[in-house]
Amino acid sequence: QQPVQSPQAVILREGEDAVINCSSSKALYSVHWYRQKHGEAPVFLMILLKGGEQKGHEKISASFNEKKQQSSLYLTASQLSYSGTYFCGTESNTGNQFYFGTGTSLTVIP
Amino acid sequence: DAGVTQSPTHLIKTRGQQVTLRCSPKSGHDTVSWYQQALGQGPQFIFQYYEEEERQRGNFPDRFSGHQFPNYSSELNVNALLLGDSALYLCASSSYRGAVRNQPQHFGDGTRLSIL
Numbered sequence: 001q002q003p004v005q006s007p008q009a010v011i012l013r014e015g016e017d018a019v020i021n022c023s024s025s026k027a028l029y030s031v032h033w034y035r036q037k038h039g040e041a042p043v044f045l046m047i048l049l050k051g052g053e054q055k056g057h058e059k060i061s062a063s064f065n066e067k068k069q070q071s072s073l074y075l076t077a078s079q080l081s082y083s084g085t086y087f088c089g090t091e092s093n094t095g096n097q098f099y100f101g102t103g104t105s106l107t108v109i110p
Numbered sequence: 111d112a113g114v115t116q117s118p119t120h121l122i123k124t125r126g127q128q129v130t131l132r133c134s135p136k137s138g139h140d141t142v143s144w145y146q147q148a149l150g151q152g153p154q155f156i157f158q159y160y161e162e163e164e165r166q167r168g169n170f171p172d173r174f175s176g177h178q179f180p181n182y183s184s185e186l187n188v189n190a191l192l193l194g195d196s197a198l199y200l201c202a203s204s205s206y207r208g209a210v211r212n213q214p215q216h217f218g219d220g221t222r223l224s225i226l
Contacts, residue, residue: 002152032214041114041200042153044214087152089215097166098143098215100152 001026003090003101011107012078020104022088024069031064031071032089034100035082042087046073078108112137114203114218122224123191131186131221135203142184143215144176145200153200159184188223196225 003024012018022031030049034042048064048071061074075082088101115134123129135142141160145153155168159178178184182203188195199222202215 034217041217041219044216047214097168098155098158100145100154103152 001092001097001099003088003099005086005088005101005104007104008102009105009107011109012082013109014078014080016078018075018078018106020073020075020086020088020106022071022073022090022101024090024092024099026069026090026092028064028066028069029091031062032091032098033060033062033071033073034087034089035084036087037084045086075106078106080108080110082106083108114201114216116199116201116218116221118221119219120222120224122226124226125191125193127191128187128189129191129223131188131199131201131223132183133186133201133203133218134183135201136216139203139205139216140182141204142178142182143202143204144184144186145202146170146195147198147200147220149197156186191225193225196223198222 003022006021010018032047033045035045036042045060046062048062050066064071071088086104090099113136117132133142143158144156146156147153156170156174157167157176158165162178173189175187198220200220201218204213204215
C-alpha cells in the first residue's frame with residue numbers, strides 16, 4: 001500500500017522548476033507532503049483533501065486527482081534550501097493508517 | 111512553544127534486549143504516532159495513540175507495543191530486539207482527535223537505535 005513516487009531523484013539548478021508525483025493503488029482521503037533533510041525530521045509542507053481543500057505553504061503548490069489516486073507537488077523557482085528528500089503521505093478512505101511514499105531526492109545546485 | 115521532543119537521541123542495544131523510547135508531543139496536541147525509518151527509506155507507520163489507546167496499527171509484530179499517558183506523552187517499547195530493528199524511530203504529534211485526516215503531523219528529531 002506504499003505510494004510510489006517519481007522521479008526517484010532529480011537535480012536542479014537554482015531557479016528551475018520541478019514536479020514530484022505520488023501515486024497510490026488505494027482510494028485516498030488525503031495526501032500529505034513532507035520534506036526531510038539529511039539527519040533531520042520530516043517537515044510538513046502541504047495537505048490536500050478530497051473535495052479540493054488545501055493547507056500548506058504559499059510558495060509550494062500541489063494537485064490531487066481523486067479519481068486517479070495521484071498527487072503532484074510543484075516547486076517553482078527552486079532555491080538551495082529546497083534540497084532534501086520529499087515524501088508524500090497518504091491515508092485511504094477505509095482507514096486511518098498513514099503510508100509514506102518511496103521518496104524523491106531533490107538536489108538544487110548553484 | 112516546545113515542539114515534539116524524543117529521548118534518547120541515540121541508543122545501542124544487543125539482540126534479544128528490550129528498549130523503551132519516549133516522546134513528548136507538541137503543546138496542544140493529543141495524538142501521537144510512531145514511525146520506523148530505515149536508512150534510505152521512507153518512514154513506516156507503526157501505530158497511533160489517542161486518548162491513551164492504540165487506535166491504528168501498521169504492519170509490525172507484537173514485539174512493538176506502546177503506551178500513552180494522561181499528559182499525552184507516549185512510549186514505544188520493542189522486545190526481543192533483532193538486527194533488523196536498527197533504524198531511526200520517529201514520533202509525530204497532531205491534534206486531529208485520532209484521525210490523520212486534515213491536520214499536519216509535527217515530527218520529533220527521532221531516536222537512532224542500533225542493534226549489535
